[in-house]
Each structure stands twice: as C-alpha cells, then as structure tokens.
Amino acid sequence: MKVTVISVSLLALALAGCAGDGELDVSSGVGITATRTGCPTVAVAEGTGDITLFNQAGNQTSDAVDVVATITKVRPSCNSGGEKIYSVADFEVQARRAVAGPARSVTLPYFSTIVQGGSAVVAKRIGQVTLNFADGQTRASAPAKAASYIDATSAALPPEIVAKLTKKRKAGDVDAALDPLSDPEVRAALQRASFELLVGFQLTEEQLRYNVTR
Structure with a gap:
C-alpha cells in the first residue's frame, strides 16, 4: 500500500528512534547504535x-459537489514499553460544503491499518467521524483517532542482526568501510521488522x- 510520505532509506529506518541517532565511536572503532x-x-x-460527496447520483461534475473533507494534522504517539506496542494517530478532519444552508451533520467512515514490511496488512479497523456544520456556515472540523497494537517481538530485530549493525570497526580493518545495511540479510530483517499505521477515509470503489482520476 502506498502512502503520502516520501520513502526513506533502510538506513533511516534503522536509526529511527535510535539511542545516539547513529552516533559513531571514533575512539574504539566505528559502530551504529x-x-x-x-x-x-x-x-x-x-x-x-x-x-x-455529491448531491446527484452518478454525477461527479463540480456543479454536483456537496461536501469535501480532508484528513490533516496527523499526530502520532506510541508506547513501546510492553509486550504489545500501542500506537495512536490523532488527526483532524476538515470539511467544506458547497452551500451555506441550515445546520447539518455529516458522518464519514475512516479506516486504520497496520502494515508490516511495506505490504502485509496485519490489522484493520473502521471508525466514524461526525462533522457538524453550523447554520449558515460552509466549514466544519472534528477530531478523530486511530489506534492499534503491534506485537513487540515482530517489531524487534534478531540478535544476530543487531550484532552486525553495532559491531565496532577500527580504522584500517578490512570491513571498516563496509555498510552493514548493504547486507541483504540485514536489509530483509529491517524490512520485516518495520511497521506502518496508515489512516484514510473508507472510500467506495x-x-x-x-x-485517482480527477
């Protein structure tokens, strides 16, 4: 599943949330924390x-637009201290209606999914957010939240991979200039241990x- 963030390299993924942020120890050798x-x-x-949303069935021209809503201000938080990692995405839904009519409520469905390794959906939930347009107003907003648990074991790197990443390398050693992330085994392990919490509106086909086509 594609996302609206720019893809980062596995090096960045390896260092994300890392102690020392990839700090190099030049006194005793080089290693990645x-x-x-x-x-x-x-x-x-x-x-x-x-x-x-359109006010005429089968008509998707600009004249038939009823309500347009957008997910914005996504704010992540996470608790990784136990056997289950608890990840939360707080966000805001902002909406605009075409006609400033009487007070009106619009309820929209949204989803949250946990994706492992960039492609495997391991969990999905559906929620709803209600937008309340005041009388005579064309804009409304409402907070929403998505949350899910991730097995901490699945998100952890195997000890042998951690050892390869943190191995001290002294200047002059044969492998001193080798990037451990160039090792296919390391890259595959990092990919398997990477997770995404994705949110979006639960759209019809x-x-x-x-x-996609507008």
Whole structure:
C-alpha cells in the first residue's frame, strides 16, 4: 500500500528512534547504535486522504459537489514499553460544503491499518467521524483517532542482526568501510521488522476512482 510520505532509506529506518541517532565511536572503532523502539511510521494512505460527496447520483461534475473533507494534522504517539506496542494517530478532519444552508451533520467512515514490511496488512479497523456544520456556515472540523497494537517481538530485530549493525570497526580493518545495511540479510530483517499505521477515509470503489482520476 502506498502512502503520502516520501520513502526513506533502510538506513533511516534503522536509526529511527535510535539511542545516539547513529552516533559513531571514533575512539574504539566505528559502530551504529541501533536501539529501536519498534514504533510504526504513521501516515495517510495514498488516495484516501480526502473524500468528496455529491448531491446527484452518478454525477461527479463540480456543479454536483456537496461536501469535501480532508484528513490533516496527523499526530502520532506510541508506547513501546510492553509486550504489545500501542500506537495512536490523532488527526483532524476538515470539511467544506458547497452551500451555506441550515445546520447539518455529516458522518464519514475512516479506516486504520497496520502494515508490516511495506505490504502485509496485519490489522484493520473502521471508525466514524461526525462533522457538524453550523447554520449558515460552509466549514466544519472534528477530531478523530486511530489506534492499534503491534506485537513487540515482530517489531524487534534478531540478535544476530543487531550484532552486525553495532559491531565496532577500527580504522584500517578490512570491513571498516563496509555498510552493514548493504547486507541483504540485514536489509530483509529491517524490512520485516518495520511497521506502518496508515489512516484514510473508507472510500467506495467509485469514490476511490474519483480521487485517482480527477
């Protein structure tokens, strides 16, 4: 599943949330401090960050737009201190209606998914957010939240991979200039241990097609 954040290298993933932030020890050798929290990356899934409602069935022209809503101000938080990692994404939904009519409420569905290794969906939940337009107003906003648990063991790197990442390398050693992240085994382990918490509107096929092709 694609997301609306720019992809980062596995080096950045390895150092994300790390103690010392990849600090180099030049006195006794070179090593990467790679203590990971296991907390997932939080993002809005591509193509699902906004939703458009129309007031005429089968008509998706600009004249038929009723309400447009967008997910914004995503704020992640995470507790990785136990056997289960608890990840939360607080966000805001901002909406605009085409006509400033009487007071009105609009309820929109949204989803949250936990994705492992960039492609495997291991959990999905559906929530709802209600927007209340005041009389004569065209704009409304409401807070929403998505949360999920991740098995801490699945998000942890195997000891042998940690050893490769943190191995001290002295200047002049044969492997001193070798990047441990160039090792396919290390890269694969980092990929398996990486998780994402993705949020977005629960769109119909027609709504998703509109977002992609407009």
